[in-house]
Amino acid sequence: MARVSSLLSFSLTLLIFFHGYTAQQFPNECQLDQLNALEPSHVLKSEAGRIEVWDHHAPQLRCSGVSFTRYVIESKGLYLPSFVNTAKLSFVAQGRGLMGKVIPGCAETFQDSSVFQPRQGRQFEGQGEEGQSQRFHDMHQKVEHIRSGDTIATTPGVAQWFYNDGQQPLVIVSVFDLASHQNQLDRNPRPFYLAGNNPQGQVWLHGREQQPQKNIFSGFGPEVIAQALKIDLQTAQQLQNQDDNRGNIVRVQGPFGVIRPPLRGQRPQEEEEERVGNGLEETICSARSVDNLDDPSRADVYKPQLGYISTLNSYDLPILRFIRLSALRGSIRQNAMVLPQWNANANAVLYVTDGEAQVQIVNDNGDRVFDGQVSQGQLIVVPQGFSVVKRATSDQFRWVEFKTNANAQINTLAGRTSVLRGLPLAVITNGFEISPEEAKRVKFNTLETTLTHSSGPASYGRPRVAAA
Amino acid sequence: MARVSSLLSFSLTLLIFFHGYTAQQFPNECQLDQLNALEPSHVLKSEAGRIEVWDHHAPQLRCSGVSFTRYVIESKGLYLPSFVNTAKLSFVAQGRGLMGKVIPGCAETFQDSSVFQPRQGRQFEGQGEEGQSQRFHDMHQKVEHIRSGDTIATTPGVAQWFYNDGQQPLVIVSVFDLASHQNQLDRNPRPFYLAGNNPQGQVWLHGREQQPQKNIFSGFGPEVIAQALKIDLQTAQQLQNQDDNRGNIVRVQGPFGVIRPPLRGQRPQEEEEERVGNGLEETICSARSVDNLDDPSRADVYKPQLGYISTLNSYDLPILRFIRLSALRGSIRQNAMVLPQWNANANAVLYVTDGEAQVQIVNDNGDRVFDGQVSQGQLIVVPQGFSVVKRATSDQFRWVEFKTNANAQINTLAGRTSVLRGLPLAVITNGFEISPEEAKRVKFNTLETTLTHSSGPASYGRPRVAAA
Amino acid sequence: MARVSSLLSFSLTLLIFFHGYTAQQFPNECQLDQLNALEPSHVLKSEAGRIEVWDHHAPQLRCSGVSFTRYVIESKGLYLPSFVNTAKLSFVAQGRGLMGKVIPGCAETFQDSSVFQPRQGRQFEGQGEEGQSQRFHDMHQKVEHIRSGDTIATTPGVAQWFYNDGQQPLVIVSVFDLASHQNQLDRNPRPFYLAGNNPQGQVWLHGREQQPQKNIFSGFGPEVIAQALKIDLQTAQQLQNQDDNRGNIVRVQGPFGVIRPPLRGQRPQEEEEERVGNGLEETICSARSVDNLDDPSRADVYKPQLGYISTLNSYDLPILRFIRLSALRGSIRQNAMVLPQWNANANAVLYVTDGEAQVQIVNDNGDRVFDGQVSQGQLIVVPQGFSVVKRATSDQFRWVEFKTNANAQINTLAGRTSVLRGLPLAVITNGFEISPEEAKRVKFNTLETTLTHSSGPASYGRPRVAAA
Secondary structure, eight states: OHHHHHHHHHHHHHHHHHHTTOTTTSOOTTOOSOOOOBOOSEEEEETTEEEEEOOTTSHHHHHHTEEEEEEEEOTTEEEEEEEOSSEEEEEEEEOEEEEEEEOTTOOOOEEOOSOOOTTTOSSSOSSGGGSTTTTOOOEESOEEEEETTEEEEEOTTOEEEEEOOSSSOEEEEEEEETTSTTOOSOSSOOOEESSOOBTTOOTTOSSSOOOOBOOHHHHSOHHHHHHHHTOOHHHHHHHTTTTOOSTTEEEOOSOOOOOOOOOTTTSOGGGGTTOOOOHHIIIIITOOOEEEOOOGGGOSEEETTTEEEEEEOTTTSTHHHHHTOEEEEEEEETTEEEEEEEESSOOEEEEEEESEEEEEEEOTTSOEEEEEEEETTOEEEEOTTOEEEEEEOSSEEEEEEEESSTTOOEEESSSTTSHHHHSOHHHHHHHHTOOHHHHHHHHHSOOOSSEEEOOOOOSOOSOOSSOO | OHHHHHHHHHHHHHHHHHHTTOTTTSOOTTOOSOOOOBOOSEEEEETTEEEEEOOTTSHHHHHHTEEEEEEEEOTTEEEEEEEOSSOEEEEEEEOEEEEEEEOTTOOOOEEOOSOOOTTTOSSSOSSGGGSTTTTOOOEESOEEEEETTEEEEEOTTOEEEEEOOSSSOEEEEEEEETTSTTOOSOSSOOOEESSOOBTTOOTTOSSSOOOOBOOHHHHSOHHHHHHHHTOOHHHHHHHTTTTOOSTTEEEOOSOOOOOOOOOTTTSOGGGGTTOOOOHHIIIIITOOOEEEOOOGGGOSEEETTTEEEEEEOTTTSTHHHHHTOEEEEEEEETTEEEEEEEESSOOEEEEEEESEEEEEEEOTTSOEEEEEEEETTOEEEEOTTOEEEEEEOSSEEEEEEEESSTTOOEEESSSTTSHHHHSOHHHHHHHHTOOHHHHHHHHHSOOOSSEEEOOOOOSOOSOOTTOO | OHHHHHHHHHHHHHHHHHHTTOTTTSOOTTOOSOOOOBOOSEEEEETTEEEEEOOTTSHHHHHHTEEEEEEEEOTTEEEEEEEOSSEEEEEEEEOEEEEEEEOTTOOOOEEOOSOOOTTTOSSSOSSGGGSTTTTOOOEESOEEEEETTEEEEEOTTOEEEEEOOSSSOEEEEEEEETTSTTOOSOSSOOOEESSOOBTTOOTTOSSSOOOOBOOHHHHSOHHHHHHHHTOOHHHHHHHTTTTOOSTTEEEOOSOOOOOOOOOTTTSOGGGGTTOOOOHHIIIIITOOOEEEOOOGGGOSEEETTTEEEEEEOTTTSTHHHHHTOEEEEEEEETTEEEEEEEESSOOEEEEEEESEEEEEEEOTTSOEEEEEEEETTOEEEEOTTOEEEEEEOSSEEEEEEEESSTTOOEEESSSTTSHHHHSOHHHHHHHHTOOHHHHHHHHHSOOOSSEEEOOOOOSOOSOOTTOO
C-alpha cells in the first residue's frame, strides 16, 4: 500500500510537473536559455531534387512563429506548382532558373505572338517535338527569370513553380510566416500540391498518422475532374498522379517550352510601365514581387574593405507591406564584424549561404544563449530584442536574414547611430559608474555605423548562462 | 509489484499519449481528416422564437476561428437588444422585419415630426393605446427594414435588435469572428443582453457551471440603476427582468410603434446623401451596413440556365474592411456545378438556405475529407486552401458563404480564369506526364469561369482518405 | 488489486479532470466569475527606488492580454535605459522628471551650443566637476520634461530612461500590450537592460529557474565589447555592471548634466514646427509621444460640481494608432457617479491614483463580478463588454484607464447618449414589460452624458453571482 501511495504521489507529482506552470497553461516558448545552429530535420527526395524541412517545433522557430524550408532543384528540374497557407519570402541562394506564379483572376499576359515553327521557336522553345502543336499559340501568366540573390515575396494561396534552366543546382530557401493573421489555419506549414506528390507525407506535422501526400486532383472523384475540365475520364485519372513516384521536383525531358522574357539586363527598363490594364491588373496582377539583394551597387551599407549589407523592406518592394516580412542580405570579409545590435520590432531568421562566422547572442536575462560558429547551410534565430554580434571567420561570410516585419528596425549597441550615442553622458557615467572621460570614449570612439574591423574571435568560451 | 510497475508505465504512457505531441503543446486544430455537415447543437427556446447555436468547439469551426448561430423569430417576435464581443456578419435567410442598432455617441436621427394623434399615427403606429402619450414625440436611432437576402455587418459591442413584422418566421444566420483582434476576449462567443434573459444559460461555453444568463441591469444593484436613470426603485427592479421567463425573443402585444422609413423601392435614391452632419455622423453613424445579395441583377456571375453568384466585399460595403469579413451568395439549378476552387486567404463557412447539393472537399494532404450531401439548414466549413466542388442535387440549391477576410480571393482549378490556364503547357505536360494535346484539352476545354453544367453526381463513394 | 484498479481510475479521473474540457484545450481565460482589486505581487528594490510588478498571470490580466508595472523613482533617482518587447503606455501618477528615448537611426538633435564653462553651464549643468571636460560638447537624442498627468507612448524595442529631478518620488505606471502583434515573442513582458541589473531576476516569469537579470553588455564577451566600442578591456568589463548591486534605479551623485529644453509653458508654441529634416526625422524621430491629461481645460467631459474626464486617442496623439492603445483620465468628487457603461472594442485597465471609489462590474452572464472598494494604488480590469459603474467615496477619486484600442469606444447604459436613448420606446416597453410612461422616464430622465450626482453607495452587498 505504501508503494501504491507513493506511486500515487509520484503520478500527482508528474501531473503537477507537467501542469503546474508549464508552457501549456502559460505559453512561454520564448524562454530561450540556449540557442543552436539548426540544420534540416527532414529531407523529402524527389526525382530531380530534394526538399529539406526544418522542424518548426524547434523552440527558436516556435518562438518566432515561422517555419523554414530549403529547395534544391537539379539542372532541368521542375518544382511543380504548389501553394501554402501562409505568406512566404524566398531567397535564391544559388543558381538560376525560371519562376511562375498563378494569381487568381489575372490574365494570361504571356502570349506567343510569332507564328509557331516546330523546332525553331526562339522565345517559345520546346513543345515542338510533337509536331501536332503547329500553329498553336500557348498563353499563360507571367514567367520570370530568377538568379542568385533574388528575394521573392509570395502571398498565401498563390500557386508557384520553379524551373532550373542552369547547369548548377538551383537552391532556394523560404520562410513561412505561421504567426501572421494571413495564415488562417493553425501554426503549421501546409503545402497544397497541384501536381506531383510527396510519398513520405507531411513528416513535419505532429499528431497525424503519416500518409503519402497527394495532389489536389487526387482527392476529387475522377468523374468530377472530367466534368469540370471537360476531358475524358482517363486524362482525369492521369491528373491525379496516382502512379507517379517522382515526388514534387521532376526532371523535364527535352526542352522546356515556356514563353519567357529576355534575361534581365537585356530587357528594357520600362517593362513595368508598359502594361495597360484595369485596376486589378495594375495593382495585383502586375505587382512587382522580386528584387535582387546581391548587387553591391545598391547596398545600404558598403565598405570595400569589409563588405556590404542590403535591406529589402516595404519601401523598396511594396508587396512586403501586405505580407509583413522583410529581408536583409549581408556579405562580409574575414575578421569584419557586424556591430552588436537588436531587432526592435521583429524576429530574425538568419540563414548562412557562404562561409562561416562566430556569433554571440544575448537574451532578455543578459545571458549569452549562443556563442559559436554558424556555417553554410545552417540557420539561427535572433528573437525580438535579443542582441547579436557576428564576426566572419572565413574568407567570406554571406547570409540572408528574414524578418517578421515589413519594416524591421534595428538598434545598434555601438557605432555612430547606436543607442549609446543617443544617451546623454550623464546617463552613461551614472549607469556604468565610469568617469566622463571613459563615457566619452564609450560613446564616441566607434565612428562606423554597422561594420567594423575585428581582430578576430580571441578566446571564445562556451555559452555563459548566468555566470555572475 | 509487477502490476504496480506496469500501472506506472501505463500511467506514463497515458501521460505521454496525452502530452507527447498533442494539440495542447503544438496546436493543430486544422489537422482535419474528416469534415461533417453540421447542425445546431443547442437550442434556446424563447416566447416568440428560438436561438440555435452551433458548437464552436467542433474541429472545423475551431480551425476557422468562428462561431455560428441561427435566430428564428416568429411573426410579431422581437429579438431584444444584445451585443457581442466580436465582429458579426448576418444574413437574412427568410422573412422580413425591422432592425435597429445603437451606435455609441450617434444622434437619435429618427424623430416623429407630425403632431401625434392617438390611433392615427401613420409612420408612428402603436403606442397610442395608452392615450396618455398624446403630443409625445419619440426619437431614436436609425431603424431599417430587412428582408431575405440582406447581409448585415455589425461591429463589436454594438447593441442590435430585430422585429418580425411579416407573416412567416424571420430567419437570420450570423457568423461571429472569434479569431479577429477585434474580439479582445478569449475565443468564445459572449452575448451580452440589455433586456430579456436566457434561462438555459450559456450552454455553449465549457468549463463554467451553467447559470441562467440575465440582462446587464440585473447585475447592478437596483439603487444604482435608480440613481443612474433617475427613476424609482421599482422601475429599476423591473429593468432587471428577474421574474421574466420569456427568453430573449418576446412577443409584441398590439402594434409595434417605431418610427420607420418607407420600404425600399419606395424611398428616394438620395436617402444616403441627404444627411448633413459632423464628421462622426458622416463616417460612423451613417455608415451603410446592409446590402442585399438576392437580386440577380447585381450578380457577379450570372448564367440564366445555371444560376448566379453574388459577392459582397469591402469594395461594395466599406464597413467590411473594418470587420474583416465578407460574404458570397450562390443560387444554382439542378445539375449545375460550381467548378472546383479554393480560398486563397480566408476560411469559408457555408450555410445552405434552400435545397441540397453534393459536395466534395479535399485537404492539404490530397485526401477527400468530405464527400456527401449538404441540405437546407446545414453548415460546412471550407478551410483556407482546401478545395471544394459543389453540384446541385435538388431543383434549386442556394447557399451563403461567410469568409474571414474583407476581400477573400478564390482560385479555381478549372475554367477560363483557373490556375491551369495560368500555367505554361510545359508545366502541365511534365507535371502530369501527359501529352501536349492532352494538356491543351486540360487547359482550354472549359471556357466557363465559375459555373458549368454537370451530368450529376454519378457514383459517389465514401470519403476516400489516403486511398493510394 | 482492487486498490490498484481504483488508483488507476483515480489517475484517469485526474487526467480527465485536468484535460476533459479545460482551459488548455479550449482557452477560456475570460470566463471571469469574480474580479479583484489587484495589488503588485513582486517588488524589485533598487538603490533609488523600486519596481512593482503585477502578476500578469492573474486571470483578469491574462484575459485582457496586458501586464502592468509601477515604477517608484526617488528624488535624484535615475531609471537606467531599458527596452521591452511590447508597445507600452505610461502615465505619470506623481512627481516630475526628465525622460529620454533613443530611437534607432535618429540624429542627436540635442547639442550643447554654448562654449562649455565648468560649473557654469546653465542648460547643461553638471559633468563639470571633473574639470577635464572643458570645451567638450555633448550631444544626444531628445530629452523631455515629464510631470504628473503625462501619458507617454513607447514603441517596442526603444530604450527609455527616466530621471527624477523633483523633490517627491516620481511614480510612473505602465501597461504593456502583450497580446498585440507588435509583441513578437510570447505573452510575457521581457525587459532588456542596457545598464544596471536586477539581482532578483525576472520573478514574474513562470517555468524558468530564476537567475539574476543582467544587462545586455554582460552577455557578450568583454573582448567583443572592447572591439565594438574601440575601448580597453577594463572599461568593457565595467559596462557589464557585474559587481554592481544598485539594481535598475540608481542614485545620481552630484548634478545630472543633460541638455534639456526649458520647461513647458516657457517654451514657444512652434517647437514642433521648427524642425527641418528628412522624412524619417519628420515622421518618426520627431513624432510627439507625450500628452498631459491633467489639465481640466482640455477635458472632454467637465462639470465643475462633479469632476472631469479626459481621453487620449489616436486623433490626439497619432503614435497611438501605431501602438493601438489609448488612455482615459478621470477625476470626480465625493458622490459623483460615472454612469454605467461598457467598452465596445477594448479591454480597460483601471488604476487608481488618488482616493477611492465604489465600483460594480457586471459580466456577460449578467452576474455582478465585482462590488467593492478600489483605492489608491490598486488596479482593476474591465474586460470588453463588461459593464461598470463607479461612485467616488472619498473627497476626490482620480484614476487612469488604459485601453487596448487606439480608439476605444464606450457605450453608456444611462444618459443622453446612452443605448436606452437610441432604442425606440416600443423596444423598451416590450423588453422590460413596463408602461410607455415608465419607458419614457427610463429613456429621458437622465440628461447628463457621463457624470451625475449620486446619493452615495447605500447598502452594497457582496458580489451576487447568479442570484436568480
